[in-house]
Amino acid sequence: VIDIKSMPELPEVETIARDLRKKIKGEVITSFWSDWKKGIRGGYVDFARGVKGRKILDIGRFGKNLMLWLSGGRVMLVHLRMTGKLILRRAMPGAKRDKHVHHIFYFRSGKILEFSDVRKFGSLELRRSQASAQGSLKNLGTDVLSDGFTLEKFDDILNGSKAKIKQLLMDQRKMAGLGNIYASEILFRAGISPLRKAHSLTRSERKKTHQAIKDILKKAVEMRGTSISDYRDASGRRGAFQRVLAVYGRAGKSCSHCGTIISREVIGQRGTFFCKSCQK
Numbered sequence: 001v002i003d004i005k006s007m008p009e010l011p012e013v014e015t016i017a018r019d020l021r022k023k024i025k026g027e028v029i030t031s032f033w034s035d036w037k038k039g040i041r042g043g044y045v046d047f048a049r050g051v052k053g054r055k056i057l058d059i060g061r062f063g064k065n066l067m068l069w070l071s072g073g074r075v076m077l078v079h080l081r082m083t084g085k086l087i088l089r090r091a092m093p094g095a096k097r098d099k100h101v102h103h104i105f106y107f108r109s110g111k112i113l114e115f116s117d118v119r120k121f122g123s124l125e126l127r128r129s130q131a132s133a134q135g136s137l138k139n140l141g142t143d144v145l146s147d148g149f150t151l152e153k154f155d156d157i158l159n160g161s162k163a164k165i166k167q168l169l170m171d172q173r174k175m176a177g178l179g180n181i182y183a184s185e186i187l188f189r190a191g192i193s194p195l196r197k198a199h200s201l202t203r204s205e206r207k208k209t210h211q212a213i214k215d216i217l218k219k220a221v222e223m224r225g226t227s228i229s230d231y232r233d234a235s236g237r238r239g240a241f242q243r244v245l246a247v248y249g250r251a252g253k254s255c256s257h258c259g260t261i262i263s264r265e266v267i268g269q270r271g272t273f274f275c276k277s278c279q280k
């Protein structure tokens with residue numbers, strides 16, 4: 001049984017950001033439409049007025065959030081949360097809109113960018129400056145794919161924690177980007193039980209886990225993320241990392257390394273998958 005409560009994590013958002021950078025950098029937003037105004041932080045009117053006529057200068061990511069740098073110093077934050085998706089297409093007059101599409105950006109080129117969100121947890125936000133955008137993200141810890149996420153930084157985070165390692169890896173306030181899928185895969189790669197207290201990891205275990213974070217994420221970005229339930233990239237394509245998942249979603253199947261049956265336990269309300277023989 002696949003745990004479908006998965007959401008876009010760092011590799012999926014990174015894939016979307018890279019695609020969008022290729023496809024919509026330089027586009028000018030001519031108008032914005034929404035049927036779900038509660039999903040716009042700071043209010044619909046200011047947002048619609050604020051993005052109109054702005055050029056998209058660049059697209060990036062922080063943690064699981066997309067950042068779009070617009071002309072005039074504005075920064076748009078896109079929080080996809082559980083089921084948010086961005087779909088780029090050519091506008092087709094008279095075409096019926098999918099009922100899950102709640103926001104649409106219209107570009108001067110004739111293309112449109114749709115924000116579809118089945119569960120409506122996602123949101124949009126427009127900030128007046130880079131400093132203000134950073135203020136909005138100030139509760140997030142170091143991005144785990146950034147150069148700032150060093151072994152020393154990871155060490156500090158572990159030392160200051162009483163949580164189980166699996167929960168700590170997913171705590172966005174401590175380190176930004178990891179969710180349920182990759183936290184399970186990282187701990188398998190590092191050979192660490194998800195039930196261990198974070199601060200109890202030895203020096204060599206810390207090193208292994210830090211390396212596993214970098215390796216697994218790099219591989220997942222190369223494979224364009226994991227598509228388990230809902231995730232599609234900006235072209236509607238699925239990622240491929242689900243093909244190489246070692247433990248996530250594999251409860252009851254045998255471990256590829258030792259043959260032991262993969263366990264599933266609930267830690268912090270999230271299904272956690274691991275091999276009791278390989279992970280200590």
Ligand SMILES: [Zn+2]
Pocket residue numbers: 255256257258259260275276277278279
């Ligand atoms: Zn095993």
